[in-house]
Amino acid sequence: MVDAHQTFVIVGGGLAGAKAAETLRAEGFTGRVILICDERDHPYERPPLSKGYLLGKEERDSVFVHEPAWYAQAHIELHLGQPAVHLDPAAKTVRLGDGTLIAYDKLLLATGAEPRRLDVPGTGLAGVHHLRRLAHAERLRGVLASLGRDNGHLVIAGAGWIGLEVAAAARSYGAEVTVVEPAPTPLHGILGPELGGLFADLHREHGVRFHFGARLTEIVGQDGMVLAVHTDDGEEHPAHDVLAAIGAAPRTALAEQAGLDLVDREAGGGIAVDAALRTSDPYIYAAGDVAAADHPVLDGRLRVEHWANALNGGPAAAQAMLGRDVSYDRIPYFFSDQYDVGMEYSGYAPPGSYAQVVCRGDVAKREFIAFWLAADGRLLAGMNVNVWDVAESLQQLIRSGASLAPEALADPEVPLASLLP
Known part of the structure; x- marks a missing residue:
């Protein structure tokens, strides 16, 4: 049964929004949960769009987060094909494109990102x-x-x-x-x-x-x-x-109009949130591609546009909305499949942030692990290419902050787990 003692509104019908709604119900929230999505499709996952579905290896129905019937069963109120066009933090209301006004007690912005457009002549052509x-x-x-x-x-x-x-x-x-x-x-x-x-x-x-x-x-x-x-x-x-x-640009227009704190584009852009994914307004949270969060482990503000961040960030924001003690400290992770090469990347090491790259395995055969090391030997990021079941160990090494010997990382005979302090 749903009672109206509280209303939690989620703006954004992607993976982060859908998983947040699921978590609210799984954690026993009995108030109204309203999910607003500007697309007419039910919430879906995006990796298949450039992988299995695009290749013709997966059917259309495989991309959806939940079966359509699940939302009614879980008493999630869906507004599909309806963009949120105005957010009033003082009144705690969201207005939809058709004029509908929705009041909230707490709000989650999971508005995602949109493709950057080419600014050249000819972009209006059909192809x-x-x-x-x-x-x-x-x-x-x-x-x-x-x-x-x-x-x-x-x-x-x-x-x-x-x-x-x-x-x-x-x-x-x-x-x-x-x-x-x-x-x-x-x-x-x-x-x-x-x-x-x-x-x-x-x-x-x-x-x-x-x-x-x-x-x-x-x-x-x-x-x-x-x-x-x-x-x-x-x-x-x-x-x-x-x-x-x-590339993609975070969809921050609603947050900007509402006066929430944002991050400059030069610093990655997005809605500024703390480690609990709370914005500058205590009743508004943000998760997924649009959120630039203070990261407790990586010691800085980070906006991550990958599947795992939406998968884990949505539930973390839902927990925070419920008043739980949340410190979102997941190590960034993504994967890619191209031809016969599969890879996983954990961590964050843009050019200029690391001192050296060390490889273990056979790079020529594309069966190896790469390690991006800071000057003090800390592991900033790791990528396993056609080598499996090591992503968790890589993330543990990043999280440990330990100074690692390049020779040990390069030696396939040294188990990664043995390098943990």
């Missing part, structure tokens, strides 16, 4: 795509199949995780692929120069062409369709379709 939502993946899946049948060309702007995963999917359909990236290697801002080249080699072996050190300046077309792209170094690449994969 220009983004990949963030299920509708995008459905459309792109058909496009890749068509390109494969017709020997068509896909140009991808950006060699980050989304760009590379779509490149792998496109090649599996038989499409021609060119990736344009301003950095000198793929994933340069994540893996640095030491290991970015590994992924360039992997994709080249599967027929992907790279154009590094360049940006798109124009998409040219005829009769509304894409014909080619131009780059700032004067090159032209043939294209039938273009994917913009240049």
